[in-house]
Amino acid sequence: MLSQNITQQVLHPNSHEDMCEQTSRNIVLPKPVRIKFEKMNVLKFISHLDVTRTMKTALTRAGIPVWYTEGFNPHPKMIFSLPLSIGTESVCEYLDIKITEPMSHEEIKTRLGAALTSDMAVTEVYSPKMKFQDIAYALYEVTPYEPYDLSVLDAEKVMVKKHSKKGEIEIDLKERIKSIEIKDGKIMIFGRADQLNYLNPEQVMALTGCTDHRIIRKEIYNERMQIFR
Amino acid sequence: MISYKILKKVSKPGRYIGGEYGQILKDKKDIKARWAFCFPDTYEIGMSNLGMRILYGSLNSYPDIWCERCYTPWEDMQKEMKENNIPLYALESGDPLDNFDFVAFTLQYELCYTNVLTMLDLAGIPLMSADRDESCPIIIGGGPCAYNAEPVADFFDVFSIGEGEEALPEVTRLYIEMKDAGTYTREAFLHEAAKLEGFYVPSLYTVTYNEDGSISEYTPKYDDIPTKIKKRIIEDMDKAFFPEKVVMPYIETVHDRIMLEVCRGCYRGCRFCQAGNLFRPVRRKSVEVLNQQAKTLYENCGYDEMSLTSLSISDYPYLEELCDTLLCWTEDKKVSMSLPSLRIDSFSKELMDRISSVRSSGLTFAPEAGTRRLRDVINKGVCEEDLMNAATIAFGGGKSLVKLYFMLGLPTETNEDLEGIATMAEHVLDAYYQNPDRKKGSKPPQVTISVASFIPKPFTAFQWEPQADLETLLEKQQYLGSCITNRKIKYNWHEAKVSRLEAVFARGDRRLSKAILEAHKQGMMFDSWDEYFNYEKWMEVFASVDIDPSFYANRRFGDDEVLPWDIIDIGVTKSFLLREKKAAYEERPTPNCVEKCSGCGANKLGGENSCCPKI
Known part of the structure; x- marks a missing residue:
């Protein structure tokens, strides 16, 4: 029950920054911190699990006072936004942690940045404004290295096969695409990004006949098209 | 660096990308000797080896020496590399192994021997020491199997016997000095290296055999090299x-x-x-x-x-x-x-x-x-x-x-x-x-x-x-x-x-080199992996080069x-x-x-x- 209370308190948007909260009983509650980072270049070949492991050791190297889960097997509480599929780069990955001692956002950014390589640069640290469940859309920038044909996407429905926990299912990609436009030779794909309806841009590009490309996730948004914070 | 298109096709591409936190990068203009430290097995196994961590650190502690890492690519990656003419490269710089001064192999277990040849082959380096010319790196071996490295003696130019954290920088210093003085040739260097404590240059010792197949004697080719190579240890x-x-x-x-x-x-x-x-x-x-x-x-x-x-x-x-x-x-x-x-x-x-x-x-x-x-x-x-x-x-x-x-x-x-x-x-x-x-x-x-x-x-x-x-x-x-x-x-x-x-x-003794070479020619590799180990094929290889494995394994x-x-x-x-x-x-x-x-x-x-x- 206690942990539930903590969760409710710490998600409160008006919580005072840079200080651990105090309850009336004077228990210091862990304070939520959101870390925005990149996953660039060769790191597109490492899995989400690898990112988790890397972040875990990096937080220790950086000396960030991370809150550990209590229980039989304590581990640092880390929640990531929207796992990235292998092969895709990103400038907008998010990690939520809680800290148990005061440490400024700037210091967290500097320390954690020094404990990671430049391909995994920490770009921002702040108090979370939205919840991960609010994520609804993502924008991808695709640089094609071979010809592509977008006309396949003109059809009313574009059915593709997808592996799911229930085996192979058919989904309509069109339902998941919000828009596709070409800008300076790059294909900007705007797609659904909630847990149930996740658009994999690689799947879109495969349909257009282009498999040699670079894909970068540029931004994620909530249902009202506000940039995720 | 290797193209993403290739990495996308292979299993576990994370093995081949380098760029990890803690890897050591240096400016090539400050460097007088480059090491490619190879572990003849997969990245996951090699990265867990404490000895390699120590030697990587020890060599890199010298400002004019740069040591990089290299592991055996899995077979799918080997295929891609061959098809696309990509020579085996070191992870830090991405440079091909034949650009290096030293290519080192740590020999942790006997069943990695075919992988050594696999890696030399992928690097385009001649497999036999005798076939290497002045443009080739020095191929050096070490680790526990180097204490009896005779089965792979023909593939190596020199072995480091014993603990390497002081010995390897020492032999590198000799190399740099000879290069600086203009006295370096492969032959001259290997002769000098053989005089350092803890270095065994197999080509400088001739082996003769008795009629029953046992060894008659080892004869050094020069008077000024030791008849017995003493292992190096760290005293304190x-x-x-x-x-x-x-x-x-x-x-x-x-x-x-x-x-x-x-x-x-x-x-x-x-x-x-x-x-x-x-x-x-x-x-x-x-x-x-x-x-x-x-x-x-x-x-x-x-x-x-x-x-x-x-x-x-x-x-x-x-x-x-x-x-x-x-x-x-x-x-x-x-x-x-x-x-x-x-x-x-x-x-x-x-x-x-x-x-x-x-x-x-x-x-x-x-x-x-x-x-x-x-x-x-x-x-x-x-x-x-x-x-x-x-x-x-x-x-x-x-x-x-x-x-x-x-x-x-x-x-x-x-x-x-x-x-x-x-x-x-x-x-x-x-x-x-x-x-x-x-x-x-x-x-x-x-x-x-x-x-x-x-x-x-x-x-x-x-x-x-x-x-x-x-x-x-x-x-x-x-x-x-x-x-x-x-x-x-x-x-x-x-x-x-x-x-x-x-x-x-x-x-084994030196005559086993031909069996290992033959096994490599038949595409054998990763012998320590269940999915690759093929005993029957090995027996065929021994038979084809007239070697009786019982002579080594089952003889008193x-x-x-x-x-x-x-x-x-x-x-x-x-x-x-x-x-x-x-x-x-x-x-x-x-x-x-x-x-x-x-x-x-x-x-x-x-x-x-x-x-x-x-x-």
Whole structure:
């Protein structure tokens, strides 16, 4: 029950920054911190699990006072936004942690940045404004290295096969695409990004006949098209 | 760097990207000698090797030397590399291996030999030392198998014998000086290197053979190179180079943890054990130094697990003090500790309580043989009471899994000894049910027996012994299986065919090079992997080059015979090993080094904080 209370308190948007909260009983509650980072270049070949492991050791190297889960097997509480599929780069990955001692956002950014390589640069640290469940859309920038044909996407429905926990299912990609436009030779794909309806841009590009490309996730948004914070 | 298009096609591309936190990058204009340090197996295995971490750090501690890493690409990647004309490259710079001054291979086990050729081939470097010209890198080997590297001698230009953290920078210095002075040629360099302590240049020694196939003699080609190559050791482990930074792999490797090297060597003297002799004399680090190094590693790695490594950790005389010192801060930081290689007779409740924070539910012990008689033969001086004691402590402390390691096919072994293995496991189970402190209601107890086949290894008292032939080994495995009737006892065994091939290479001589070359030509690689190991194909390879594997694996070598590894001096003398062999057949144990010095000869090498009498 206690942990539930903590969760409710710490998600409160008006919580005072840079200080651990105090309850009336004077228990210091862990304070939520959101870390925005990149996953660039060769790191597109490492899995989400690898990112988790890397972040875990990096937080220790950086000396960030991370809150550990209590229980039989304590581990640092880390929640990531929207796992990235292998092969895709990103400038907008998010990690939520809680800290148990005061440490400024700037210091967290500097320390954690020094404990990671430049391909995994920490770009921002702040108090979370939205919840991960609010994520609804993502924008991808695709640089094609071979010809592509977008006309396949003109059809009313574009059915593709997808592996799911229930085996192979058919989904309509069109339902998941919000828009596709070409800008300076790059294909900007705007797609659904909630847990149930996740658009994999690689799947879109495969349909257009282009498999040699670079894909970068540029931004994620909530249902009202506000940039995720 | 390698193109993404290729990486996308292969399994586990994270193996080939480099760029990890902690990798060392240098400006090529400051560099006078470049090393490509190769581990002839996958990235995940190589990245977990402590020796490679130490040598990488040691070489890179010099501003004009740059050492990079390289591992064997998996077969899918090899195919892509060949099809796209991509030569094997080092991970840090992405430069092809033939651009380097030194290409080093650490030889950790015999079954990696075909991978060495696979890697040289992928790098476009001539496989045979004799075929290399002035443009080729110096191919250098080291590690435990280098103590008898004769089977791969034709592929290497030079071997580093013994501990490398001082020796490798030294040979690099020689190289740089000769290059600077303009006196460098491959031949001149190798001749000079052969004069350095701990370097063996196989091409500078001619081997002749007797009619029966045994070796007649090794003749040095020059008068000024040693007739016996003395291994190098680090005398004072407290002052030895210590890698403060570790390359942190992105992908999961075999050991993602802090490895704290506590000591080198083991003073027990088990007669089958090669490492026990190779790494003599025992040298230990002090508690203060270890605590400091552990903290540094924790801060620089961020791992939440720490393993105290040593051949026999519970023999470290200050282990309790060390554990207490470490626990002062590791508990707070939620770092768990693990102790591999526990000995039954030095395992205590105090020790287990100190490591009880470890999440594992089991403990592993190695009695090695099933009867007291056979344990006296192999000089594994533990008795059944020790084991029962250890098991009782383990079960009392809430553990329910006990794993026991044994060896099968040991010299003088009879069925009675095999039955003893099963009986021992039964007794351990009994100890669980008789233990009033056992955790009730938890998982049922399980005893796992893991059995490996005996392999006669160079530099052991059993180096002259034949390995039991394959049929006998298989019969013994079956017989032991028939002795185990309790379902709570699990029985695992190592593939006897693998052990036989290991025995061939372990005691092999230079003539085996042609078999390894032929195996490589037939596409053989990753022999230590179940999915690649092909015993029948190996037998065909031996037949095709007229080599009888039994000559190496199953023959009793003569006491006076010149052995392929006689050219190496590890400190421990042949006369000591002969005395030990005699004692084995007399079922007479030899006291360990702490109890009484048996005059093995290793103390002539020096060594601080060791139990050896000083000369």
